[in-house]
Amino acid sequence: MIDLFPRKPAVTTEQLQQVKDWLYEVLQINRHTIISMSQLQCTDPNCPPLQTAIAIMSIPHRVIRIHKAISDITYADVVQAIAIKPKD
Numbered sequence: 841m842i843d844l845f846p847r848k849p850a851v852t853t854e855q856l857q858q859v860k861d862w863l864y865e866v867l868q869i870n871r872h873t874i875i876s877m878s879q880l881q882c883t884d885p886n887c888p889p890l891q892t893a894i895a896i897m898s899i900p901h902r903v904i905r906i907h908k909a910i911s912d913i914t915y916a917d918v919v920q921a922i923a924i925k926p927k928d
């Protein structure tokens with residue numbers, strides 16, 4: 841099969857679920873909270889071509905970005921991305 845989008849690596853449901861599981865764990869939010877993730881092109885020359893935008897529909901909503909493709913995100917990336925956001 842020809843890959844029409846070589847810059848957008850395929851993401852399996854398991855990979856998506858794994859990242860969501862880490863988010864629920866690190867943020868300590870209810871598992872019914874909707875989390876949506878999308879891979880976007882990153883134009884920053886110091887970055888890999890893909891970044892992941894994660895919208896967490898908790899109250900208040902929050903959006904975090906990880907400058908990696910979903911398939912490359914690790915638990916440490918999730919912890920770090922959440923820690924960067926200042927708390928109020």
Ligand SMILES: [Zn+2]
Binds near residue numbers: 888907
């Ligand atoms: Zn970036």
